[in-house]
Amino acid sequence: MEGKNYINGAFVDGASGERFESRSPASFDEVLGTFPLSSEKDVNDAVNAAQAAYDGWRHLSRIKRGEYLDEFTQLIKKDREEIARLMAKECGKGIVESRADVTEGIHMAQYVFGTVRMPHGDVVDSEIPEKDSFMRRKPKGVVAAITAWNFPFAVPLWLVCPSVVEGNTVILKPSRETACVGNVIAEYAHKAGFPPGVINIIHGSCGDLLVKHPDTHVVLFVGSNAVGAEIKRTVAGFDNKMAACEMGGKNALIVLDDASLDIAVNAAVISAFKTSGQRCTSASRFIVHEKVFTEFEKRFIEITKRIKIGDPLDESVFMGPVINQAATEKIAQYNELAKKEGAKVLLDGGRLMDNPYKKGYFMSPFVYRMQNNPKSRVLHEEVFGPHVAIIPVKDVDEAIEVHNDTGYGLTCAVITEDYRKARRIREDCEYGLGYVNLPTIGAEVHLPFGGVKKSGTGLPSGSTLIDVVTHRTAWTVNHAMEIKMAQGLTVKL
CATH class of the missing domain: 3.40.309.10 (Aldehyde Dehydrogenase; Chain A, domain 2)
Known part of the structure; x- marks a missing residue:
């Protein structure tokens, strides 16, 4: 595979021209593909594309956004065996497990698509009978998703699918160890017809540039505690950024x-x-x-x-x-x-x-x-x-x-x-x-996935990632011909 970055709806070479290899861990003489070693310019291009696409994407009907995801899922389902075999060769886990990884990714996309016609907010009572109060969700902006090699298909879709359906745009940085599978995700996003800039995928060791970029608003990370802890420290220095990190376990x-x-x-x-x-x-x-x-x-x-x-x-x-x-x-x-x-x-x-x-x-x-x-x-x-x-x-x-x-x-x-x-x-x-009476493995996509202490920020991924990539807003409407305040506040001047 001669992989490329996927930026603004197009497959492009890296700006530096440098490339790295993905080899099979079962036979390290076997080169499965080469990929761009992305530079700061590539990161800037991807973030700029995601930023430019954001306004149009978030104003699209949530149901229409879900339909893009449905098309993406249908394409994957036709080729699940081919994807699983590539995964087994590239990350070394057995073909049975690799099939399950692809199926888990499909399940997440199906789950998220299934939510687009479900209730997506709350109507709540006000103290004042003439007021209507609502809680609504709004997307946060540009999401940087940095994923590990061991679930190279399912975990990226855990992070990408909820993000885009909620109206965010995404830059995915897959592991260098599984760049082939990352490239395949880009190919299916392209075939599904997502508007340019909504999903971008860049290769190489450029995660820190994404984390530090002033125009990424959410950082989603799955990997080691050492890297996740550094991401949290970096993100804490920004006023407009937050991180959700899943960082392993003992x-x-x-x-x-x-x-x-x-x-x-x-x-x-x-x-x-x-x-x-x-x-x-x-x-x-x-x-x-x-x-x-x-x-x-x-x-x-x-x-x-x-x-x-x-x-x-x-x-x-x-x-x-x-x-x-x-x-x-x-x-x-x-x-x-x-x-x-x-x-x-x-x-x-x-x-x-x-x-x-x-x-x-x-x-x-x-x-x-x-x-x-x-x-x-x-x-x-x-x-x-x-x-x-x-x-x-x-x-x-x-x-x-x-x-x-x-x-x-x-x-x-x-x-x-x-x-x-x-x-x-x-x-x-x-x-x-x-x-x-079960193993410690086997999470299902409709359940929260996240840890405590060094294992994570307490912000789960998977189905409940919606709480990370959106923020709740309160919207209150007064239908009276005068102002009446809650908590007994007076309006007399």
Whole structure:
């Protein structure tokens, strides 16, 4: 693929002429495409195009804006398998997961389109019977959306679809690791006939320029805490800008003494190793009641040993490669750190170098047993790979204490048959997405998606992104022939 930026309704080369490559993590000799390394001029062009398109787009009927999105969705549905196969090759997650990623993007577009004929404001009573009061939503302007590689189709559509239907214009900056999929999104936006400047897509390492640009009004970010925290600090310096950041997690699956171990073990494997542990919602801590600890550990290790690792286009593969060389090095460092911090290693996973793995970034699971330790780095820092700790606890109180003993708060799952214990977890654990008798992954588009503490700003994305990309306005109309004030204010002069 010879990718280009998509600015003002046209595919254009980058101003600098510099380009970067996207390679397959399953076979790093394979170049999938080259893309513009965007410069400040490219960012300015994209922002100017979005700014110029904004006034006309926001004045278009909301229903008409939704119809563009519907056309976009119908085009994607025809090619979902082709998109999924490209995704599997470019980001390395299995073809089954890649299909689900495309389907999730379609679901978000369908969900948002379905809202355009629904009520979109509120009529509220006034203290004064002669007054009508309304609450309405207005778009905020130009939205900069900066997304990660691990959900290269679904997450961009989480951010773009609500933004444009609400009347904003968008500049999407996809991850460099999945520029091919980002380019495909641009192609479908173009085919759907969105007016020039409504959706713009630029490649390369230019996210900071978008964040700092004075004419971007909302910054939407999905990625690491380090980058998201810097975005929040930068945006705080602007009067006309806000940020919603989803920034990863140190998530936990809690297995209580009454748990169904069939559910618990399957939920654990899915939570830990789907996308090779490279989801913001992946569980890297299993908090297990001492009564079922031995049996859970035994069964989990047995199943984990059987996980098939390999070509992401192989339907039978459970784990593909991790994304790049830097990821393999980071995961390996945390594996070694666990040993230094006193972990009892149960599966000593690491980089796979034999055929057929030697030309890809394949890693096997690393699993260990460890008592909770507030000073341990491996129990508190996000690894983002197939790296899992199993932590024993004596009761639900300790399980909650251990769960909350981290700076993150994105997902939490509990395996229990006791609804009272499940309610304790629901009320006292710190998280944004909670599950009972399910894995820590599997968010649906009609639910909010966001975390607390280091995991996010408390501003969810997904279906509830409308609260970020619009602001509520109050509109009050007086129908009397004189002024009557609320709160008993006098109008006598």
